Amino acid sequence: MPYVVTDECCLCGACISGCESEAISETETKAFIDVNICVECGTCERNCPSQAIIFVDDDELANYQ
């Protein structure tokens, strides 16, 4: 049940600076959460001003990688 970033991301950077696990990086189009590092604390989901971070089923993960 990983957190992922949708196309609603506006690259504001809030999630990246707020992730204590340093699991989030920036791509050309949106933020990217490394599910192997993420501890699923939910901070980024709560802080995203665009509601771009969502929790998905494992079988949906491939759509966001």
Ligand code: SF4
């Ligand atoms: S906080 Fe939301 S809008 Fe800002 S970079 Fe992260 S995912 Fe994108």
Ligand code: SF4
């Ligand atoms: S859920 Fe927590 S650990 Fe995972 S990317 Fe978001 S802020 Fe970082």
